[in-house]
Amino acid sequence: MEVYLIRHTTPDIKKGICYGQSDLNLADTFSKEFKAIEEQIPNNKSYSIKSSPLKRCALLAEHLGNPVLFDDRLKEFDFGNWEMKSWDNIPKDELNLWMKDFVNFKVPNGESYTDLASRVLNFFEDIINSNSEQDLIIVTHAGPMRAFLASILNIPLEKSFDIKIQYGDVFHLKKDGNSWKLLSEIALE
Incomplete structure (x- = not known):
């Protein structure tokens, strides 16, 4: 099974x-x-498409084909009380705690990066455990992509932001038995 892991556009x-x-x-x-995304995905194959249900992913996924299966585990980080606030307007004491330990700190009424990683890895474990060999397109966000890529590259979560992911980036992977093989080059800071 080949997988194209795609970050939503801008x-x-x-x-x-x-x-x-x-x-x-x-x-x-x-x-x-x-x-630019479409040019990176071979058009001589058929794909199953899975996506975060958030509009910025769903619209891209639907342009790539139908039907699209939406999965909440592919959503971006839940910033809880911080959602739609300017970073400058987030309470400094909370922001400082998060910056000190962004992997484990649970944002008020949101989640921790560990929570995000757990749900994302659960999603990919379900794919590994499935018997499907259908090639797959997955449209998601930078947070879930970093958590997954860090896992298969043996990079600790606290270092996962060294993985550079731009809007519209496409990573090509292959399911190799019970593991993943990254076929794309990846930029590390």
């Missing part, structure tokens, strides 16, 4: 806003970004 939001699981529209650069 969202329509000002820089400096914490938006995790907020449902955002896409920027007007979508068509151009979509073409």
Whole structure:
């Protein structure tokens, strides 16, 4: 089974806003970004498509084909009380605690990065345990992608932000028995 792991295209939001699981529209650069994504996926195969249900992923997934199976485990980090706030307006004491231990600190009314990683790894474990050999497209967010890639590359979660992921990035993987093999090159900081 081959898998194309794709980050959604650029969202329509000002820089400096914490938006995790907020449902955002896409920027007007979508068509151009979509073409670049489409060029990286072989069109001589059929794919099953799974996606985060958040609009910025769902719209891309639906452009890639139908039907799309939506899975909440592919959602971005839940920033709870911080959603749609400017990073400058998040209470400094909370932000400092999070920055000190962003892997384990649970954002007020949100989740920890460990929580995100657990649900994402559960999703990928279900794929490994399935008997399906159907090639797959997965459309998701940078947080879930980093957590998964860190896992297969044996990078600790606290170092996972060294994995550079841009809007519209595509990573090619192969299911190899009960493990994953990354076929794409990956940029590390």
